Amino acid sequence: xxxxxxxxxxxxxxxxxxxxxxxxxxxxxxxxxxxxxxxxxxxxxxxxxxxxxxxxxxxxxxxxxxxxxxxxxxxxxxxxxxxxxxxxxxxxxxxxxxxxxxxxxxxxxxxxxxxxxxxxxxxxxxxxxxxxxxxxxxxxxxxxxxxxxxxxxxxxxxxxxxxxxxxxxxxxxxxxxxxxxxxxxxxxxxxxxx
Amino acid sequence: xxxxxxxxxxxxxxxxxxxxxxxxxxxxxxxxxxxxxxxxxxxxxxxxxxxxxxxxxxxxxxxxxxxxxxxxxxxxxxxxxxxxxxxxxxxxxxxxxxx
Amino acid sequence: xxxxxxxxxxxxxxxxxxxxxxxxxxxxxxxxxxxxxxxxxxxxxxxxxxxxxxxxxxxxxxxxxxxxxxxxxxxxxxxxxxxxxxxxxxxxxxxxxxxxxxxxxxxxxxxxxxxxxxxxxxxxxxxxxxxxxxxxxxxxxxxxxxxxxxxxxxxxxxxxxxxxxxxxxxxxxxxxxxxxxxxxxxxxxxxxxxxxxxxxxxxxxxxxxxxxxxxxxxxxxxxxxxxxxxxxxxxxxxxxxxxxxxxxxxxxxxxxxxxxxxxxxxxxxxxxxxxxxxxxxxxxxxxxxxxxxxxxxxxxxxxxxxxxxxxxxxxxxxxxxxxxxxxxxxxxxxxxxxxxxxxxxxxxxxxxxxxxxxxxxxxxxxxxxxxxxxxxxxxxxxxxxxxxxxxxxxxxxxxxxxxxxxxxxxxxxxxxxxxxxxxxxxxxxxxxxxxxxxxxxxxxxxxxxxxxxxxxxxxxxxxxxxxxxxxxxxxxxxxxxxxxxxxxxxxxxxxxxxxxxxxxxxxxxxxxxxxxxxxxxxxxxxxxxxxxxxxxxxxxxxxxxxxxxxxxxxxxxxxxxxxxxxxxxxxxxxxxxx
Numbered sequence: 001x002x003x004x005x006x007x008x009x010x011x012x013x014x015x016x017x018x019x020x021x022x023x024x025x026x027x028x029x030x031x032x033x034x035x036x037x038x039x040x041x042x043x044x045x046x047x048x049x050x051x052x053x054x055x056x057x058x059x060x061x062x063x064x065x066x067x068x069x070x071x072x073x074x075x076x077x078x079x080x081x082x083x084x085x086x087x088x089x090x091x092x093x094x095x096x097x098x099x100x101x102x103x104x105x106x107x108x109x110x111x112x113x114x115x116x117x118x119x120x121x122x123x124x125x126x127x128x129x130x131x132x133x134x135x136x137x138x139x140x141x142x143x144x145x146x147x148x149x150x151x152x153x154x155x156x157x158x159x160x161x162x163x164x165x166x167x168x169x170x171x172x173x174x175x176x177x178x179x180x181x182x183x184x185x186x187x188x189x190x191x192x193x194x
Numbered sequence: 195x196x197x198x199x200x201x202x203x204x205x206x207x208x209x210x211x212x213x214x215x216x217x218x219x220x221x222x223x224x225x226x227x228x229x230x231x232x233x234x235x236x237x238x239x240x241x242x243x244x245x246x247x248x249x250x251x252x253x254x255x256x257x258x259x260x261x262x263x264x265x266x267x268x269x270x271x272x273x274x275x276x277x278x279x280x281x282x283x284x285x286x287x288x289x290x291x292x293x
Numbered sequence: 294x295x296x297x298x299x300x301x302x303x304x305x306x307x308x309x310x311x312x313x314x315x316x317x318x319x320x321x322x323x324x325x326x327x328x329x330x331x332x333x334x335x336x337x338x339x340x341x342x343x344x345x346x347x348x349x350x351x352x353x354x355x356x357x358x359x360x361x362x363x364x365x366x367x368x369x370x371x372x373x374x375x376x377x378x379x380x381x382x383x384x385x386x387x388x389x390x391x392x393x394x395x396x397x398x399x400x401x402x403x404x405x406x407x408x409x410x411x412x413x414x415x416x417x418x419x420x421x422x423x424x425x426x427x428x429x430x431x432x433x434x435x436x437x438x439x440x441x442x443x444x445x446x447x448x449x450x451x452x453x454x455x456x457x458x459x460x461x462x463x464x465x466x467x468x469x470x471x472x473x474x475x476x477x478x479x480x481x482x483x484x485x486x487x488x489x490x491x492x493x494x495x496x497x498x499x500x501x502x503x504x505x506x507x508x509x510x511x512x513x514x515x516x517x518x519x520x521x522x523x524x525x526x527x528x529x530x531x532x533x534x535x536x537x538x539x540x541x542x543x544x545x546x547x548x549x550x551x552x553x554x555x556x557x558x559x560x561x562x563x564x565x566x567x568x569x570x571x572x573x574x575x576x577x578x579x580x581x582x583x584x585x586x587x588x589x590x591x592x593x594x595x596x597x598x599x600x601x602x603x604x605x606x607x608x609x610x611x612x613x614x615x616x617x618x619x620x621x622x623x624x625x626x627x628x629x630x631x632x633x634x635x636x637x638x639x640x641x642x643x644x645x646x647x648x649x650x651x652x653x654x655x656x657x658x659x660x661x662x663x664x665x666x667x668x669x670x671x672x673x674x675x676x677x678x679x680x681x682x683x684x685x686x687x688x689x690x691x692x693x694x695x696x697x698x699x700x701x702x703x704x705x706x707x708x709x710x711x712x713x714x715x716x717x718x719x720x721x722x723x724x725x726x727x728x729x730x731x732x733x734x735x736x737x738x739x740x741x742x743x744x745x746x747x748x749x750x751x752x753x754x755x756x757x758x759x760x761x762x763x764x765x766x767x768x769x770x771x772x773x774x775x776x777x778x779x780x781x782x783x784x785x786x787x788x789x790x791x792x793x794x795x796x797x798x799x800x801x802x803x804x805x806x807x808x809x810x811x812x813x814x815x816x817x818x819x820x821x822x823x824x825x826x827x828x829x830x831x832x833x834x835x836x837x838x839x840x841x842x843x844x845x846x847x848x849x850x851x852x853x854x855x856x857x858x859x860x861x862x863x864x865x866x867x868x869x870x871x
Binding site: 013014015019020023024027028030031034035037038041042045046057061064065068069071072074075076079082083129173175178179181182183185189190192193194 | 203206207213214217218221222224225228234236238239241242244245249250252253256257261263265266269270272273274276278280281284285288
């Protein structure tokens with residue numbers, strides 16, 4: 001028994017199942033992070049005072065560049081498969097995962113510094129929302145890296161047996177990864193610059 | 195995306211690289227502006243506009259939204275509407291209070 | 294990420310019955326699990342109703358076993374009453390009704406009705422069920438935590454929930470699992486309905502049941518995440534010492550709380566109700582879908598106003614996202630924002646009325662078969678009507694003032710959910726039972742179940758309007774016995790409790806019937822109700838892959854009593870005559 005439209009698009013919708021599925025999932029993620037942004041706004045407006053210049057802007061700027069770079073390497077890994085270049089795919093996907101690690105390591109240093117100086121969620125609602133939003137985002141980064149790692153490693157076997165399906169999977173994984181980048185694009189100015 | 199020709203992909207790669215450069219540039223711009231210490235409201239507006247431009251670039255080109263199917267747009271517009279409701283309505287509720 | 298089966302080979306016991314990827318097996322798993330949770334949640338209520346009827350009296354039979362920290366000498370402690378109340382609501386809504394209405398009925402019936410071989414993502418479907426199961430077990434485990442189960446209402450309002458015992462943390466973790474399960478499921482449902490419809494099955498030829506599940510899935514997809522976010526924030530408050538929901542200067546039992554403060558209890562309420570209002574439409578839409586199928590089938594007529602019903606359901610889904618603060622009229626909101634919410638709330642009653650009216654008019658001139666499923670479906674109409682009408686004074690901010698948080702509210706929502714949704718779910722069980730088992734459930738037992746439940750439910754919930762209008766608050770462990778204004782209506786408590794226990798007794802014929810009929814019920818053919826929709830065009834029970842030949846649809850969903858046709862129904866997949 002075959003489930004139709006897993007590889008080929010359904011003619012009237014123009015979509016594969018996974019493509020529609022991942023966009024719906026991303027829509028729900030918009031609502032998840034939206035709720036957190038809404039909470040941030042409400043908490044900040046109700047706050048008597050709100051800290052400024054307590055986060056490491058240069059470090060986070062580097063992290064922003066890291067994530068943006070990982071986004072282009074991600075889309076290039078998909079493009080490589082579209083051009084039937086598996087070696088290039090491995091290179092780009094590997095770089096994407098590596099950049100993910102760099103992002104997390106930088107975040108680890110940031111977190112350690114704050115924890116050492118007592119700037120923790122119980123100290124103020126600012127640090128509470130900072131840790132919660134970047135923490136949830138970080139969990140999403142880890143999740144993405146696990147998926148990407150699987151597709152770089154054991155999952156890449158599918159390239160030999162069903163290349164079109166594999167390429168679609170990388171496209172779908174890419175959509176998720178770009179979304180994680182997109183969330184950071186808004187998180188960074190809201191938490192660090194404003 | 196129903197792309198089968200390497201030529202088409204190469205064109206797209208050029209776009210990806212341009213978007214990448216634009217994203218880095220906009221990042222530098224937004225950080226620089228933050229050091230100007232504008233007052234709260236202009237700072238928020240400028241930062242959000244720049245973030246929205248960056249986000250749109252990622253969505254339109256890296257995520258191929260610019261050439262996506264109608265159904266996807268419909269789902270996303272629905273989410274966008276409810277996202278705006280979630281951002282603005284509690285704010286309005288908090289500001290219109292019985293004193 | 295999705296499932297794509299190679300051709301079927303022999304599966305072992307575990308992969309066939311336990312970790313199955315077949316939507317029908319998963320639907321049955323959801324069905325049994327949710328019915329068990331419903332029974333458990335109902336039992337909690339039957340215990341609560343003892344305390345309400347006879348406050349301070351030792352609970353018979355089980356009182357002695359509950360332990361010193363719940364019911365010393367068998368007398369219920371207020372803390373335990375609160376646990377029962379919070380868990381009754383949570384279990385009924387999140388572990389009982391939604392998994393039954395969506396997880397069981399949606400999973401089993403929807404792919405059949407659209408002519409699909411299975412769901413779009415069978416592996417994801419399996420995961421949805423097991424994460425739900427995990428969430429349910431987590432929720433229930435809160436009962437054995439020190440300090441007992443969650444006890445801050447199903448609504449978990451801070452600051453109380455922020456400082457409550459460990460059971461609340463377990464509740465939150467359980468909710469995270471349940472929400473995750475729901476999100477995975479809703480993606481699956483939407484993709485399946487959009488992508489896997491059979492050839493010829495356009496959107497406006499879908500059975501109304503499928504439309505109901507489709508809109509419901511969008512509600513689950515977009516409304517649940519803010520509650521997940523809120524749950525994370527509350528977990529942070531409880532475990533990391535943050536103050537998302539704790540205001541500055543909070544004093545607990547005489548001591549100022551040692552937190553940073555600066556938080557907002559209202560933030561929780563906004564995030565919670567942003568989900569919880571669409572949630573009530575999640576509770577009712579699948580039920581309307583089931584009732585619509587059964588009414589069309591048992592009147593031998595097409596549904597009246599199918600198009601209006603579809604547009605009404607879509608409009609209802611959309612509006613449900615912008616009415617939520619009618620649950621917050623008493624939080625100090627000003628007149629402008631209150632007017633906004635009461636206006637949207639009044640507007641949202643229109644699509645409900647359209648759907649209900651269309652269902653009523655569908656009966657006109659019908660050739661009605663008063664079978665058990667039809668009786669439940671018919672009763673749904675006035676019962677939901679009462680529930681809906683009693684919601685109107687709650688939705689207007691001025692009239693809500695004396696009614697908010699009274700028994701009136703409890704009466705209102707129970708009418709919609711109990712003789713409303715649950716009746717529709719019962720109807721669905723009786724209706725689709727022959728498709729799963731090849732046998733019909735016993736009609737005599739069914740009618741006893743029906744009439745008994747109908748009378749008892751009205752005995753329980755109608756007096757609640759009287760008690761609520763007298764001003765008795767909800768969530769009072771003694772049913773209001775300490776209050777002067779409650780004295781004239783206190784006698785209703787014992788009456789309602791009798792109704793509840795009798796209602797429990799009347800579920801016994803149903804439980805017996807369900808299991809007995811699997812083996813001993815009257816044998817039924819593949820389409821014993823002579824229905825038109827594709828779910829009845831499969832073998833009984835449907836095999837893996839559902840349809841022996843790939844279905845094609847030629848007709849609208851309710852071609853009953855078509856003039857000139859020799860039979861009084863034409864299946865959707867029957868080709869047009871040459």
